Amino acid sequence: MQNDQPQQDWVRHAAPTSKVERFEAYFGSHAFDPHRHDTYAIGRTLSGVHRFHYRGESKLCLPGETMIIHPDESHDGCAGSDAGFHYRGVYVSPSQVQDIIKGSALPFFGACITQNKQLAVAADALLNTLDADLDSMAEDDALYTFVITLASVANSGLVSASHHFAAAAIAREYIDDNLDQAITLDDLAHCAGRDRWSLSSDFREFFGTSPHRYLTLRRLDRVKALVQAGQGLSDASIEAGFFDQSHMTRHFKKAFGLSPTRWCSPRKT
Incomplete structure (x- = not known):
């Protein structure tokens, strides 16, 4: 007999590190009320459809796509289909970005959703180790690669610190x-x-x-x-x-x- 009970919402966190916060979650319908945090929020949808509002527009993040929310920008979140959505996310602080770009303006990716393969690979390097602690040097390398790739995709020029x-x-x-x-x-x-x-x-x-x-x-x-x-x-x-x-x-x-x-x-x- 088929079980028609909807899957319960859940959030699973990676072991805490000193650099980034990583998590995996499933939401069957409503996920987040409108909110904003002072980090980049990078998400990769694993299944289902992630629907949210960002900068006055309704957005959909599909499996294989990468979502990039700029710091301090309001957004919400819900399932875009009856199947809910399953995704992984990581928060990267502007201070971590500045440690790498040394005083350049923060990279801003206005499109928010992208199918860029280089950025997907860079994001996955941070996200696909949820079940194990990241080696410190490996995490530094993954973080550096992601920030430089984001700056490139966002066409951000790098300038000297002031x-x-x-x-x-x-x-x-x-x-x-x-x-x-x-x-x-x-x-x-x-x-x-x-x-x-x-x-x-x-x-x-x-x-x-x-x-x-x-x-x-x-x-x-x-x-x-x-x-x-x-x-x-x-x-x-x-x-x-x-x-x-x-x-x-x-x-x-x-x-x-x-x-x-x-x-x-x-x-x-």
């Missing part, structure tokens, strides 16, 4: 080192040797979002790492620098389009 990039980089490092502290834009401007509004503009240019959103997203990254290590959401929220769990949950939903409880739900077999 003093403004150096100031933004100092501010980013300060945030990374003080996630559990109260940080103001004046603090960042002081450590970077730049006036606060110029620094804010520099940060958006080189890292794809505002210093405040960058701080919030890094704290959310800390929450996810702590929860995956076995800590409860309440304690993880406080340790990551949020006021409480409800404060963290509001930011989590805005960043990822679903609750932290749903995001951390393991695949049921």
Whole structure:
């Protein structure tokens, strides 16, 4: 007798690394509410149809195609057919891209969906090792190849780093080192040797979002790492620098389009 029960939604995460966050997921209908995060979101559809709205247009990502969402751009997600959709994704931060392109403007791929074979191979090098930890050098090589390939496909010119990039980089490092502290834009401007509004503009240019959103997203990254290590959401929220769990949950939903409880739900077999 055929089982007509719909497949349940699930999300499976790769072992945490210090460089990129990788995951695999299946959604039968609705997946994500409109949201935006401060990383590139790269996805490869394995089966079904991934439908989403991006920059005012409805998009479909089919099996074999590559999806590239630019940092801080709003998007949602749902199944484009009754079969649902199964895909793999990876988040690559602008700071990781800047480590490679050294102060050039972030590559922007306006088409969002592509069948480019070189980009597919480069993305798969990051995505197809979900079941095993990536060797650090292999991950560096895969990340470098992907960023350079994306810059080429997006026709991004590479330019020399400037003093403004150096100031933004100092501010980013300060945030990374003080996630559990109260940080103001004046603090960042002081450590970077730049006036606060110029620094804010520099940060958006080189890292794809505002210093405040960058701080919030890094704290959310800390929450996810702590929860995956076995800590409860309440304690993880406080340790990551949020006021409480409800404060963290509001930011989590805005960043990822679903609750932290749903995001951390393991695949049921």
